[in-house]
Amino acid sequence: MSAREDSQPSPRGGWRWGLLKLAVSATLLLLIVRRFSLAELRAELAGTHVAALLFPFGLIVVSNLLGAVQWGWILRSAGIDPGFGSILRAYVIGLFLNNFMLGSVGGDVFKVYTVGRDVGTVSRVAGATIVDRLVGLSALCALALVASAAALPHGHIPAEQSLLIAGFSVTVMAVAALVLHPKGGAWLERRIGRLPIGRWAGRLQRLTGQVQEYRARQGVLGGAFLVSLVVQAGRVVAHFCVGLAMGWSLTPTDFMKFFLVIPILGLLISLPISFGGWGVREWAGVALFAPLGHAGEEAVTLLAVTAFLTVAASLGGAVLLLGRPRGPQAEPVGA
16 A cells, blocks of 8 residues: 555535634634523423433443444454454544544544554455444434334324435435445446546545445345444434433334334534534434424434433543554554
8 A cells, every 4th residue: 555545635615614614613603692582491401310320421432332343343354354443443433533523423533544554454454434424324223214104104203304304314225325335336436436526426436436346245235234233223212312311202103213213313413514513413403303393493402412412422432532642653554
């Protein structure tokens, strides 16, 4: 692997995009403050049983650990094994950074560069991380698809919303399956290279090409998908338990509705259009929770509390980040 191929990407122009995403989040959060009653938001918080939040907090921690296991499994399937300690360390730091960077994927850049530097191949680690993300998105969509199919016959959710979520989920899963299929992925790379979009065609082609070596490992992909289902389901259940801690009157039917709402919410906040998903999470949640009868201040508070638990569960990453060695050890391979 050449030094040029595995060198750190240039940050040129990145700060402009960062400022734009920060502006989007700040604007949306300001609109939330202006639209909703701060007194009612405080009342929702005051009615929350703090001790009851320990269980969803534990679910988030366990799901994070399983996520690290999943990423490490994909890496090791390609013979990339810097040791689980290094994988877990980079993963936890990445989770912390994801709370405050572009979309909810900014921390992936840190993970890729750190582990890729250690093993001497950033591009192959990037490929494993892309696969990890695609598998996770597919698992989210699978949960939403099952929930929408279960809700549609009973009319608990408007049919239009169920069908829209089902169609969106099928589309995302189909794209992920195409990218990860041995023949389909190769076909897609060729088609992307011919798109009349200038330099972006080459960039997208290289991006899809980075997962090439993982396409032949369908058994690994299937196993990672099953692990990801557990990871994503744990995060959905954590949101449901936060609702219970807030005193929401939730039924088993509402439990299924959370599997319809939270996966779509996770997909939306992963888009690189905001700062850590802040603002987008709250506005989307207000709309998505409306069919549950918990829109407005209730939805904003639930999402804010769950986001706080998510940040708290990733604080170990902040400690590890501050304790990172400086100096010559941080130089990229091939520098």
